[in-house]
Structure formats: C-alpha cells, structure tokens
Amino acid sequence: MPSLFEPIELGSIYARNRILMAPLTRARGTREHVPTPIMAEYYAQRAGAGLIISEATGISREGLGWPYAPGLWSQEQVEAWKPITAAVHAKGGKIVAQLWHMGRMVHSSVTGQQPVSCSATKAPEALHTYDGKQAPEIARPLTREDIARILNDYENAARNALQAGFDGVQIHAANGYLIDEFLRDGTNHRSDEYGGSPENRIRFLREVTxxxxxxxxxDKTSVRLSPNGDTEGCIDSRPEQVFVPTAKLLNDLDIAFLELREPGPDGTCDKIDQPKLHGPIREVFKKPMVLNLGYTRDEAVETIATGVADAISFGRPFIANPDLVRRLENNLPLNKDDIRTWYSQGVEGYTDYPLAR
Structure with missing residues (x-):
C-alpha cells in the first residue's frame, strides 16, 4: 500500500513525500504586488513538504484584486521571487507558482480597472480592498479579443515562473475565480463558443492549459479545481456533467497532476453538502490526483493507503506548523493558527510559529 510519507513523481517533480502545501494567500507583498524578503524565510521553513504550491499569484494587474498579494507579470516581480525559490531549493524543497486571475472577485479600487468575467455578473459579498471591504461591482463581459489577451498573460506568467526559479505552475481554476466562472452555468451566461454546453464552458480552461x-x-503544468457546490456565488446546476469531462480533458493533455478542493458539510471555511466528485473524476483522470480540505492525519493516511488519492494538500495546518511533515509523521500535536494574522503584513503569525520539540 502506498504511504503518505513516501515519494511520488508529479510530472517532472520528484516529491519526497505526498504531503503538499496548499496555496495560502498571506498578503505579505507590496502594494505593487512585489514579493518581499520575509517570504523567503516563510517558504523555506515549510520546504519539508513534498511540494509547495505557492500562494495565488496574479498573472496581471487586471486580475489581481487582493491587497498585498504577489504577481508574476513584471521583471521586478520575477527578480523578487528568485531568492524565495532559491531558499526553498536550498532546503531540498520543490515549489510551483499558482497562476491566478480573480475575474469578478476584484474591486476597481485595487486594480484601477472594472472587474471582468465571462458574463455581466457580480460577486455575492463585499471584496477585500486597501480600505477594508467594499461592495462588489458588476463585471464587464470579456470579448474574444480580451480572452486572447488573457491567454497571453497566462503564457507570460508561466514563462516568468520558470525564470523566477519555480519548478512548475498550477493553473488556479477553482474557488469562484475567472476560470471557475467560465466553467459553471450559474455564472457563465454566454451564447458564443465559450458558453452554453459543458464543452463550450470548458473551452477557456482548455485554451489556458x-x-x-x-x-x-x-510535465510542469498542474490544475486546481473545486468541483462541488457554491463557491463565492459560483455554482453549477449539474457539476458532474462539467467537471468529469474537464478532468478527462486534463488527463488527455497529460498535465502533471490535478488538485481538487472539496469542502464537506462540516468544513471550517466553506460548508457544502453536494456529493464529492473525486470518485467519478478518478475514473477518468489517470495521472496523480491530489485532494484538499480538512483532512486529519489519520484521514490522509487512509486516503493514500486505499488509493483514493495519490497525495493530500494541507492548507491551514501549514500556517502554524512550518514543520508539519515531521509532526504528521511522528503524530505530534499541532500549533493553532491565529486568524488575526492571516493577511497582516508583518512577521507575526507568519514566520514566528515554533517548531515541535
């Protein structure tokens, strides 16, 4: 039986265990979305993970509405990421950049631009800005010319990621952001080749990938999906009919791995009571599959041992436990994270959590 603590190959990446660090927005960049030096220590502390998936990282100013989040569209950002990836590699770790376009989930006060999406909809709740939370705005529907431009942005960000020293990228197609908005019929109201049937709604993700x-x-490309229920008002009437074909497409494109974010009815953040789709997806996606959200140590061990998934990505436990892999392997107690410092700009609650003795 496979073990959570044994190596796995994820495309071109040799991961020394099957414990991945899930992407975690921490807002430690500058107002110009440039990474800062304290991020090198933060990621290096967590290099014991088989693979680190970076915090969501913007492909363009248009698509990055989270205050102090980093980007990958400029040379200045590339140079600022280099010491971070080097610090991870110096500890024997691997790290990929998660490429992010937030779609309608941005506010113009952050980007200086009207939000965009597949259709003229708006987010259901107030959005983060530099001046606190503000009411969402109606998104401008993307034209075909806009889509072509955004595809260029993904290409540029992927190229920049390798230049910055990342071992690959993950395309963020989950959590109600731009690609997810295209995938779901609750947000995609288009009547052209990017809307209507599941095949058409998948088209944008296919072209990005x-x-x-x-x-x-x-072998350096992976994708994250959230195939169940309502995420930031982004919902589909028949999720299995869009997400299973999406997984089959990604399998045929031979991506390195697929990560599924699957909240359950008892989740600490999202609570979703729709059936999870990792079973049907597993039937069509034959490459490594990673599951995420709310796994305990014992649940993770069993999920790998029974072949339900090939790896587990942990998010919040990595915030307060830089040595999470050692704690899980030795069944040691976990530190608790402090929600007050999730998105603050200093070292408190970022690089000062203690290691297990």
Whole structure:
C-alpha cells in the first residue's frame, strides 16, 4: 500500500513525500504586488513538504484584486521571487507558482480597472480592498479579443515562473475565480463558443492549459479545481456533467497532476453538502490526483493507503506548523493558527510559529 510519507513523481517533480502545501494567500507583498524578503524565510521553513504550491499569484494587474498579494507579470516581480525559490531549493524543497486571475472577485479600487468575467455578473459579498471591504461591482463581459489577451498573460506568467526559479505552475481554476466562472452555468451566461454546453464552458480552461503547456511543458503544468457546490456565488446546476469531462480533458493533455478542493458539510471555511466528485473524476483522470480540505492525519493516511488519492494538500495546518511533515509523521500535536494574522503584513503569525520539540 502506498504511504503518505513516501515519494511520488508529479510530472517532472520528484516529491519526497505526498504531503503538499496548499496555496495560502498571506498578503505579505507590496502594494505593487512585489514579493518581499520575509517570504523567503516563510517558504523555506515549510520546504519539508513534498511540494509547495505557492500562494495565488496574479498573472496581471487586471486580475489581481487582493491587497498585498504577489504577481508574476513584471521583471521586478520575477527578480523578487528568485531568492524565495532559491531558499526553498536550498532546503531540498520543490515549489510551483499558482497562476491566478480573480475575474469578478476584484474591486476597481485595487486594480484601477472594472472587474471582468465571462458574463455581466457580480460577486455575492463585499471584496477585500486597501480600505477594508467594499461592495462588489458588476463585471464587464470579456470579448474574444480580451480572452486572447488573457491567454497571453497566462503564457507570460508561466514563462516568468520558470525564470523566477519555480519548478512548475498550477493553473488556479477553482474557488469562484475567472476560470471557475467560465466553467459553471450559474455564472457563465454566454451564447458564443465559450458558453452554453459543458464543452463550450470548458473551452477557456482548455485554451489556458494548452497555452501554458506550449510554454513550459505538460510535465510542469498542474490544475486546481473545486468541483462541488457554491463557491463565492459560483455554482453549477449539474457539476458532474462539467467537471468529469474537464478532468478527462486534463488527463488527455497529460498535465502533471490535478488538485481538487472539496469542502464537506462540516468544513471550517466553506460548508457544502453536494456529493464529492473525486470518485467519478478518478475514473477518468489517470495521472496523480491530489485532494484538499480538512483532512486529519489519520484521514490522509487512509486516503493514500486505499488509493483514493495519490497525495493530500494541507492548507491551514501549514500556517502554524512550518514543520508539519515531521509532526504528521511522528503524530505530534499541532500549533493553532491565529486568524488575526492571516493577511497582516508583518512577521507575526507568519514566520514566528515554533517548531515541535
């Protein structure tokens, strides 16, 4: 039986265990979305993970509405990421960049631009800005010319990621952001080739993935999906009919791995009572599959041992436990994270959590 603590190959990446660090927005960049030096220590502390998936990282100013989050569209950002990836590699770790376009989940006070999406909809709740939370705005529907431009942005960000020293990228297609908005019929109201049928709604993700693969290779490309229920008002009437074909497409494109964020009815953040789709997805996606959200140590061990998934990504436990892999392997107690410092700009609650004795 496979073990949570044994190595796995994720495309071109040799991961020394099957415990991945899930992407975690921590807001420690500058107002210009440039990474800062304290991020090198933070990620290096967590290099014991088989693979670190970076915090969501913007592909463009248009698509990055989270205050103090980092980007990957400029040379200044590339240079600022280099010491961070080098610090992870110096500890024997691996790290990929999660590429992010937030779609309608941005506020114009952060980006200086009207939010965009597949259709003229708006987020259901107030959005983070530099001046606190503000009411969402109606998104401008993307034209075909806009879509072509955004595909170029993904290509540029993927190329920049390798230049910055990342071992690959993950395309963020989950959590109610731009690609997810295209996938779901609750937010995609288009009548052209990007809307209507599941095949058409998948088209944008297919084109993004094909462009990234053409730029850096399939063995360095992964995707994150959230195939269940309502996420930030983004919902589909028949999720199995869109997400299973999506997984089959990604399998045929030969991506390195697929990560599924699957909240349950008892989740600490999202609470979703729709059936999870990792079973049907597993039937069509034959490459490594990673599951995420709310796993305990014992649940993770069993999920790998029974072959339900190939790896587990942990999010919040990595915030307060930089040595999470050692704690899980030795069944040691976990530190508790402090929600007050999730998105603050200092070292408190970022690089000062203690290691297990």
């Amino acid at each position: 094909e462009r990234v693969i053409a730029t850096i290779g399939a």
